[in-house]
Amino acid sequence: MTQQGIEPVEVVGTGLIGTSVALACRRAGVEVLLSDAEHGHVRTASGLGAGRARTESDEPRLVVVAVPPDHLGEAIRAALDAAGPQTVVTDVGSVKTAPLEAVAGHPRLSRYVGSHPMAGSERSGPLAASASLFDGRPWAICPGSDAASDAERAVERLVEVCGAVPVRLSPAEHDRAVARTSHVPHLLAALVAGTLTGAAPEHLALSGQGVRDVTRIAGGDPVLYSQIIGGNKHAVIDVLGEIRQRLDLALEALESGRRVELESLLMHGVTGTLAIPGKHGGPPRPTAAVHVALPDHPGELARLFGDVGEIGVNIEDVRIDHDPGRPVGLVELDVAAESADVLRDALESRGWDSHR
């Protein structure tokens, strides 16, 4: 086997994800071949240092299919048709059962292992790509029951080369997982955002950070997400059914004024937020927010973070709060719960207007 056991890698589809995979491979010194139905994309990706255009005579060891969801099955099948007996084919699509079904019965089926990096951007195309897009992100590896073990290892090496964290799941389990953690949240964010369409401006003036957070991902490309969500319909329908059932319970509780039932639905949500794993893969750690008011221009943020750095408290998350009406930023610093008072006191002693 050559270096990394996977080179040359061929990337089929040089959009955001494909070009990022190519750049990450190049960063690790792995040879990359590029293909795309749009030749302009290959030239752009190549110009970014993502590799060179594939020629007829090239023999890739690992083919990474990174085309839009609706074309995945067909592109994986084409890659298997062209594959040599040692070639491994993977894809980076958002669903994993449908592409596997699309290649069922293929004579080279054992050479296919689907995968899914949990990373993206609100932008698309090769110009939005980055070698570091996958650094530290989960990357699901989802072998079908016919997959060869050396094919799985090759995909695992790709994940390592890209700096991501492999998470092994069966294709069906993967699709159930992303229905719950990604597709249904996206769809519900869109339904909530939809209720704002056409609302009176003076009503929308009361929008706070909460509704902005709930609806943020609803800004994503509707064509792409309808392919992703539509491509995982069985798992999405199951989770949507749970939501619909509890939505009806909420409506009944509201109509009949049964406050305790409403409370228990909300409590169920609190439990769910606590189930999401914390940063760095560990269990969720209690954090607390410290708010700081500051003039909304570049120098002040730098000064604030300079002070925070000197105080030496680690910031878990930052949010600049929206502030209709005046040029004052409200910065929320999330820190370990036990450090919040220390940080607030230290910031106040340095003249910052801070509160928890």
Add this chain to the structure above:
Amino acid sequence: MTQQGIEPVEVVGTGLIGTSVALACRRAGVEVLLSDAEHGHVRTASGLGAGRARTESDEPRLVVVAVPPDHLGEAIRAALDAAGPQTVVTDVGSVKTAPLEAVAGHPRLSRYVGSHPMAGSERSGPLAASASLFDGRPWAICPGSDAASDAERAVERLVEVCGAVPVRLSPAEHDRAVARTSHVPHLLAALVAGTLTGAAPEHLALSGQGVRDVTRIAGGDPVLYSQIIGGNKHAVIDVLGEIRQRLDLALEALESGRRVELESLLMHGVTGTLAIPGKHGGPPRPTAAVHVALPDHPGELARLFGDVGEIGVNIEDVRIDHDPGRPVGLVELDVAAESADVLRDALESRGWDSHR
């Protein structure tokens, strides 16, 4: 009239919001009297410099009722019962129709003007209070049809003293507005979060920033939110009905594979996200994200913001992305769309690993 025309201000209920109102009044030099069923809370608030305990002989000019939602009507009625002919009574509750109905027919009804500051915290109690909690935030003023105009002006002065931005709405309009911008988003965030309860840890390992954002507010106190949402049931049921209808459309579109209908539901959501007003009350301005990878310890953030400050690009929002697996932070800097390339290039020339 005395200074500001509203003093002494009495604050009834010295929790987070009440004590913050008191501290903001004190910041402006306004005399504040404190009452609370829990005498300990008054002592705590008083110790924070929020004012002094009210005595029998005090005659407040403006009474601010800041008790939990389920006790609002009763507390506003008690304040009106005790009010002199010039006294004005307001409240800071999250719904505005129910408390007005609770005092319907009161002989002093013209002295009551409800209001609602759009500010809060995930914490509660006087120790979480801050004089700057309302700075730059919208604060709805919601006079009933019987309200006297001098009473409205007094509440407007309170909003100004607290540094907030007055937004005038009728009580019914207010309740419809917050059903849409706050209560329904909260309830749906809880329903989405609820589907994570009991999910397999290896499924939850695929959680990204999207589901964290959608579910963040679902972590709020279920008892408080069931009072708030339950107290606005008619408006909430209306908006929930819209969501339920579109949820059924989404289920039908998924089941029958009608992709275009799914796409149109998602497009409706995109339109909704664009309707939320931008920072500083202006129309939404197109922003773009610049991502920077950095070691997850205090000094690096300070160094990054130091460089951003020198580069001179204004940061609209900041997010530290979650990074299971390794001690690298991914910082998302949201900037005006036209500044994103400038910022990325300048950061890269300073040695940062950055991408859009």
